Amino acid sequence: MKRKTINLMFKLSVLLLFFPVSLVSAAQFEVLRPGKINIPRNIKKVFIDPDLINSDNDKLELKNDVVVTLKRRLNDLGRFQTFVGPPRGFDPNRETVAIIQGDIISGGEIDQGQLTEKAICRGGLSGAIGALSARESTQQGLTLSRRRMLCKLPNLTSQLVESGLTAGLSALGVKEYPRLDEVIRVYKYKNFSIFAQINLSFTQIGSQRETLAIRADAASFSRHVIDPDTYQNVRESGDNASLIWLWFRVTPVAPVVIKKIGIIQGSNPGSHLGKWYNRKVPNVSDIPKKERQKITMQLVNKTLTQFIQTISPYKSIIETEIASGGDSKAREKLEEGRYQEVKKILHNPNDPEDLYNLGLAYEAGALTIEDYEDAMYYYSQALDKDPNKKLYAQGIGRMEFQLRIAKKLKKQTGK
Numbered sequence: 001m002k003r004k005t006i007n008l009m010f011k012l013s014v015l016l017l018f019f020p021v022s023l024v025s026a027a028q029f030e031v032l033r034p035g036k037i038n039i040p041r042n043i044k045k046v047f048i049d050p051d052l053i054n055s056d057n058d059k060l061e062l063k064n065d066v067v068v069t070l071k072r073r074l075n076d077l078g079r080f081q082t083f084v085g086p087p088r089g090f091d092p093n094r095e096t097v098a099i100i101q102g103d104i105i106s107g108g109e110i111d112q113g114q115l116t117e118k119a120i121c122r123g124g125l126s127g128a129i130g131a132l133s134a135r136e137s138t139q140q141g142l143t144l145s146r147r148r149m150l151c152k153l154p155n156l157t158s159q160l161v162e163s164g165l166t167a168g169l170s171a172l173g174v175k176e177y178p179r180l181d182e183v184i185r186v187y188k189y190k191n192f193s194i195f196a197q198i199n200l201s202f203t204q205i206g207s208q209r210e211t212l213a214i215r216a217d218a219a220s221f222s223r224h225v226i227d228p229d230t231y232q233n234v235r236e237s238g239d240n241a242s243l244i245w246l247w248f249r250v251t252p253v254a255p256v257v258i259k260k261i262g263i264i265q266g267s268n269p270g271s272h273l274g275k276w277y278n279r280k281v282p283n284v285s286d287i288p289k290k291e292r293q294k295i296t297m298q299l300v301n302k303t304l305t306q307f308i309q310t311i312s313p314y315k316s317i318i319e320t321e322i323a324s325g326g327d328s329k330a331r332e333k334l335e336e337g338r339y340q341e342v343k344k345i346l347h348n349p350n351d352p353e354d355l356y357n358l359g360l361a362y363e364a365g366a367l368t369i370e371d372y373e374d375a376m377y378y379y380s381q382a383l384d385k386d387p388n389k390k391l392y393a394q395g396i397g398r399m400e401f402q403l404r405i406a407k408k409l410k411k412q413t414g415k
Contacts, residue, residue, distance in 0.1 A: 087099055
């Protein structure tokens, strides 16, 4: 076995020596995309009126997060100056503003019950370390057999740890002959399933009132939570005794009438077995505190994204390759996002890879249509020098698309 491993490593080394692998660098940058509808440019102020956002069915109490997040994201994009409250401080005969209103629906379900599983208990140092690794990697609880062995549901991590530790001890001259116990054990679980739906409208107010956009968007979140403190052994055998072997072949997954070893079926909550199964509508306090803010913000941001992209120009991430040749310092600056420095380094390039990277600096740091036109120029120069390079043609394709987008953005923002 060792000889085969050495031969394989040698072959790989030879391949790498004669066929070197070139690493591809990637550039990731933000570009501005136009909103999906053309909001009149004279609308510069937007008011989010909490009194006009109905939260009667907001069981998760998301309303405040929705208002604060919507205001922050719209202000960050720069198209509108956004305020919270009813429209005020403007002359409707001279100025047109917009108001956002709507309603929020949120809620969900929690089911909790008890499940049964077969666990393996292994003695010795390798068994103890393997059990601890299983707990860390799966968040399961550990139980003890009557012979004081740690019991766990094995996984790949614990098996590798046990095998590696056993082999290591054997190499040191320490032989392990661990005993094995098998147990049937029960544990409690919870399944969280929550959702949010946000319905919003964007209405202009001035010399005339008109609703310009209406959207309804939803998001959901679910998680299976196990309580490690509820694990409990209810049946046990030692060294593969036939009792437990027979048990799992006669009734592998079916519920039984003995309470502690019954598998509780969510589809049958009304039976005499269902008393360990409970279903209820969650509220904010049911979500663990450490996760509450993270989960609710995920729901809020996901539901607001499409509405924001409908009424406002928005930022999008583009990822492309950096040409692997040319000036190495310029490549480093590109990877660091220091685009102005790249332009200074590559002020008069001739190499096609430098030309492409200079175009990428203009594209990544673009603030005006002229920046995209410069990027198109350098991409075209690079392709003229190396017509077979697909990467350069892709850059030209991106710029043709972005120039069309930039013209639409100018209509929306006047920039």
